[in-house]
Amino acid sequence: MKKLLLVDGNAVLHRAYHALPDWRNRNGEATAGVYGFLSMLLGAIEQLKPSHLAIVFDTPAPTFRHNMYVGYQSNREKDRQISEDIWGQVEKLKIVFEKLGVPVYTLPGFEADDVIGTLSLQVSNSKNQTDTIIITGDKDLMQLVDEHTFLFMPQRGLSDNVLVDEAKVIEKLGVHPNQVIDFKALVGDSSDNYPGVTGIGPKTAIHLLAEYDSFENVYKQITNNQDLITNQIPKSQIMKLMQGYEGGRLSKELATIRRDAPITFNVENCTLPIKQKFTDVFRELNYRSLASRSSGVKEEKNKNQVGLFDL
Numbered sequence: 001m002k003k004l005l006l007v008d009g010n011a012v013l014h015r016a017y018h019a020l021p022d023w024r025n026r027n028g029e030a031t032a033g034v035y036g037f038l039s040m041l042l043g044a045i046e047q048l049k050p051s052h053l054a055i056v057f058d059t060p061a062p063t064f065r066h067n068m069y070v071g072y073q074s075n076r077e078k079d080r081q082i083s084e085d086i087w088g089q090v091e092k093l094k095i096v097f098e099k100l101g102v103p104v105y106t107l108p109g110f111e112a113d114d115v116i117g118t119l120s121l122q123v124s125n126s127k128n129q130t131d132t133i134i135i136t137g138d139k140d141l142m143q144l145v146d147e148h149t150f151l152f153m154p155q156r157g158l159s160d161n162v163l164v165d166e167a168k169v170i171e172k173l174g175v176h177p178n179q180v181i182d183f184k185a186l187v188g189d190s191s192d193n194y195p196g197v198t199g200i201g202p203k204t205a206i207h208l209l210a211e212y213d214s215f216e217n218v219y220k221q222i223t224n225n226q227d228l229i230t231n232q233i234p235k236s237q238i239m240k241l242m243q244g245y246e247g248g249r250l251s252k253e254l255a256t257i258r259r260d261a262p263i264t265f266n267v268e269n270c271t272l273p274i275k276q277k278f279t280d281v282f283r284e285l286n287y288r289s290l291a292s293r294s295s296g297v298k299e300e301k302n303k304n305q306v307g308l309f310d311l
Contacts, residue, residue: 001131004123004267005050005152008112008136009057009104013037013089015137015154017082030085031309034092035287042278042293044135044152044161052130052270054103056115057090061108065254072254075193092309099281100273110261113140117257119265120149128267133163140189142169143180143257174206182215185252194251197244204237215252219245284308 016036023032045053065072097104107115120132124146134141135152142164145151151164162168166177175183186205188196200208211232212218222238233241241248275294282291286307288299 001129002052002267003048003050004052004054004130004132004270005044005048005272006116006119006132006134007041007053007055008116008134008138008141009037009055009090009093010086010112011136011138012040013086013093016040017086017089025310029088029309031089031092033086033089034096034285034309035290037089037093038096038282038285038287038290040154041135042290045272046293047161048133048152048163050133050272052267053272054105054119054265054270055093055097056105056112056119057094058112059106059108060087063109063111063114065111069194069250069254071193073192076191095308096281096285099284100277102273103270105263105265107261107263110258113138114258114261115263116141117144117259118261118263120144121259122265123267124148126267130267139173140180140184140192140255140257142173143177143255145169145177174202175209179209179214181252181255182209182213184255185215185248186218188247188251189255192254194254195244195247196251197241197248199240199244200237200248208233215248286310 013033013036016039017030017033020032020036022030023035025031094104105115105119106112116134116136120134123130123132130148132149133152134144134149137154141151145164145166147166152161153164154161164172169175169177169180173180173183183202183205184196186197186200186208187202188194208218209215212221218241222233222241278294279291282288282294283299284307286305292299
C-alpha cells in the first residue's frame with residue numbers, strides 16, 4: 001500500500017503559531033508558525049513514513065457556508081494581528097513547499113476540509129491502493145475516517161500525536177464516523193459558531209443516535225410515534241428537539257464536508273521529496289535543528305547567516 005500524508009495546513013499552522021513564542025523577523029513578520037509547522041510535519045514523516053505528501057490550505061475568501069449562514073465562524077480571528085500573522089505565514093509556507101516540490105491545494109469558495117474530503121475520496125476510489133492519513137486538529141474531519149482513511153491528531157504541544165481510526169472516533173465522540181455530522185447537527189459547534197439543537201448536549205445526542213442512527217431518524221420517530229414521549233424520550237427533550245429542528249437541520253448542512261469540490265488529484269504527483277531536499281531547504285531557512293533531524297548529522301547554526309524569512 002502507498003501512504004499519502006494529507007496536511008490540513010491552516011489547522012496545523014494555528015496550533016504551531018499558538019504553541020511557540022512570538023518569533024518575528026526584522027520586518028516584524030511572524031515566523032514561529034512556519035518553524036512549528038515544519039517541525040510537526042517532519043515529526044509526522046519520521047513516525048508515519050509516508051510515500052506521498054500534499055498540503056491543503058484555506059483561502060481568505062468567504063465560502064459557501066458563509067453564504068448559507070451569516071454567523072458561520074463569525075467568532076474566529078477577531079484579533080487583526082493574529083489574522084495577519086496567520087495569512088502571512090501561509091504565504092511563507094507556500095514558498096517553502098514550492099522549493100520542496102510538494103503540491104499545495106487551495107480552492108476559493110471551499111474550505112480546506114472540503115478539498116481534503118474530495119481528494120481523499122478520489123484516492124479511495126482510485127486503483128492506486130493508497131491509505132490516506134490526514135494531519136489535523138479538527139474533529140470535523142472524523143467524518144472522513146474509514147478503513148483506508150485515518151487522522152493524525154495532536155494531543156498536546158507539537159510532538160504528542162495520536163492516529164485516529166474508526167474505533168478511536170467512537171472512543172472520542174461516542175458515535176461512528178458516519179454519524180459525526182448527525183452528532184454535530186444535534187449539539188452544534190462553538191468553534192464554527194453554529195447552533196445545533198438548543199438544549200441537547202453530547203450525552204443526549206449520543207443516546208439518541210445509538211437508538212435511532214441519524215438526525216433524520218430521530219425526528220421521524222418523534223413525529224410518527226407518540227409513545228416515545230412517555231416510554232423512551234422525556235417530554236422535555238421532545239420539546240427541545242421540536243423547537244430546535246431548524247437549527248439542527250442547518251447545522252448538519254454546515255457540518256457536512258463536501259466531497260465533490262471541483263478539483264482533481266493524482267497521487268502520483270505527490271511523491272515525498274528525498275531527505276536531502278528537506279535538508280537543503282531547512283538550511284536555506286536557517287533552521288539548523290530541522291536540517292540536523294532530516295540529515296541525521298548535527299549542524300551548527302551560523303548566527304551570521306541570514307535565513308529565507310529572517311529579513
